[in-house]
Amino acid sequence: MKPLIQLNDLSITVGDTLLIQPVSLTLYQDRPLTILGETGSGKSLLAQAIIGTLPETLSQHGDVEILDQQLEGDALKALWGKEIIMLPQEPWRSLDPLMRGYQQVSEVYECVHGNSPEAAFNMAIEDLDAVGLKESAMKRPGELSGGMAQRLAVVAAKAGGAKLILADEPTKGLDASRRDDITSLLKESAQGGGLLTITHDIEVARQLQGDIMVMRNGELLEKGTASQVLENPQHEYTKALIAADPLHWDKHTDANPFTDTVISAESLSIGRGGKALAEDLSFTLHAGEVMGVVGDSGCGKSTLGDTLLGLLPAVKGSISKPKPNTAPYQWQKLFQDPPSAVTSSVTLGTLLEDLVSLHNLDRTKIPPLMDKLNLAPELLERNSLSVSGGELQRFSIMRALLLEPVFLFADEPTSRLDPITAKEVTDVLITLAKEQGCALLLVSHDKHLVEKRCDSVIKMS
Structure with missing residues (x-):
């Protein structure tokens, strides 16, 4: 042959x-x-x-x-x-x-x-x-x-x-x-x-x-x-x-009670173009809590996060955010497809420098974040087209965490990573979010990942 x-x-x-x-x-x-x-x-x-x-x-x-x-x-x-x-x-x-x-x-x-x-x-x-x-x-x-x-x-x-x-x-x-x-x-x-x-x-x-x-x-x-x-x-x-x-991971959840409400939804219906994808959603997400969202592709997982961030109007119901003193940039989204959120016209280092200058951030926090996410310093000299999809996704996670968000909508944040790196990045993302008191809404198509790492779960169909 x-x-x-x-x-x-x-x-x-x-x-x-x-x-x-x-x-x-x-x-x-x-x-x-x-x-x-x-x-x-x-x-x-x-x-x-x-x-x-x-x-x-x-x-x-x-x-x-x-x-x-x-x-x-x-x-x-x-x-x-x-x-x-x-x-x-x-x-x-x-x-x-x-x-x-x-x-x-x-x-x-x-x-x-x-x-x-x-x-x-x-x-x-x-x-x-x-x-x-x-x-x-x-x-x-x-x-x-x-x-x-x-x-x-x-x-x-x-x-x-x-x-x-x-x-x-x-x-x-x-x-x-x-x-x-x-x-x-x-x-x-x-x-x-x-x-x-x-x-x-x-x-x-x-x-x-x-x-x-x-x-x-x-x-x-x-x-x-x-x-x-x-x-x-x-x-x-x-x-x-x-x-x-993830099937073989040990189950990790936070045993401490959550008290500080970051966002809550009551009888929420979500959709695009006026057509509802999911209805009657009610939940409360607290500071330091990791809430997982699972469901088939196209069921409205991304739409839920965009609605909570105010990027889409709710079809029905109400959303409450009882933290009035937070900056708009502290309500963040990690996109499922990093190339759609990261321009290729400049280097990744330039993008970080612009972010630091715009919001007067602490530059000294960049190296330890990059180290925890296994990002080599030389990556900052390249643009988004010159790094792998996984490296770009880890860069996006690092950029979001640098802003110390109070709410982070992570839309399939490890979908481009191999199992070993996915486990490491998931654990780092959750650990850092809890350390910062960030409410994390974690979307995944992997039910085992969500079951093993999230404090609460929303199942959509």
């Missing part, structure tokens, strides 16, 4: 610095290959090298063969969409913000396959219906939740018919049922072709089966069949990665 993708001692450097140590891999037809590892391990760089989108500042060495050919430049680009596709890590970077959902898919059927507008529309609606997006077909990306946008990106990418699929964190930020749907969709789409998936989600790797490669800090640590790696891991890092699943 001829390989669809073959890498022979591929390495990636920036200047004299080795980012990816020489690695070899083979992707065969109908045998998924999953690259498993933490944020910043170099997984995405490998995919970029394969498809030919590696940044010009980086250099690759070694051989890359696709469909038994060594291709580059225009010859490689000629395969894009028709023979090989890459699902990017951030759906917002692959979707047109001005086009409605069905148009993102139907134009592929028109431009790539030559279908009539009517036929393309019908096929687009059918594809969207298969992933639960039929009712959102007329919405633009900005009107979708992060999980819904991710499903739309998958559907639009696979509409071209390519059977060689590179998927970079395709299930990031999705609840368990939608994650399983997308995993099944990818396997189905790659039948008769090949599927190379980059993920930090162990359950995705388990469902895909095939072969697994485990990477960390640009080095291949372990490889083998899915059953070999997941059921009998050999490397200590692989063992730690599997053990870090």
Whole structure:
């Protein structure tokens, strides 16, 4: 059987610095290959090298063969969409913000396959219906939740018919049922072709089966069949990665009573465009309390946080905030998709300096916060496009905590992080929030994470 993708001692450097140590891999037809590892391990760089989108500042060495050919430049680009596709890590970077959902898919059927507008529309609606997006077909990306946008990106990418699929964190930020749907969709789409998936989600790797490669800090640590790696891991890092699943966490909650009310809701109905997504919500959130919100993608979790912050009007009911002396910037939101909240026009260091100057903050608090969130100082010299999704998410957490918020709405704050880092960041976020007396509303699609770390829980459907 001829390989669809073959890498022979591929390495990636920036200047004299080795980012990816020489690695070899083979992707065969109908045998998924999953690259498993933490944020910043170099997984995405490998995919970029394969498809030919590696940044010009980086250099690759070694051989890359696709469909038994060594291709580059225009010859490689000629395969894009028709023979090989890459699902990017951030759906917002692959979707047109001005086009409605069905148009993102139907134009592929028109431009790539030559279908009539009517036929393309019908096929687009059918594809969207298969992933639960039929009712959102007329919405633009900005009107979708992060999980819904991710499903739309998958559907639009696979509409071209390519059977060689590179998927970079395709299930990031999705609840368990939608994650399983997308995993099944990818396997189905790659039948008769090949599927190379980059993920930090162990359950995705388990469902895909095939072969697994485990990477960390640009080095291949372990490889083998899915059953070999997941059921009998050999490397200590692989063992730690599997053990870090929230299912195995110890339960931590605050035994102290909460007395200082920060925000409360009474018979609250929330929604967008006047349409209610959830009704009759009543709760009180106190200083130092961590309240979890769980539910399927699109059920209104993000809408609840935006309504409490005053970014959206309540459909019905009342919200009370009995802390009149707080500054507006102390009511903060951690966005589910950091690229939508962090400009790429300046460095991260410039963004921090602007924040410090604007609110007269204490600069000496920055280094210890960065250290606790495992952020290297040199990251501040880069912009948001030059760091990994996980690094950008940790930077966003650090920036929010620097403002010492009284209320922090954390919308899937660890959805881009590998299990080990997610556990560390979750614990740091909760610890720092409690130390600062911050009321934390924590949204997650992982019910185990919420059950193990939150003092109270709101379940939405």
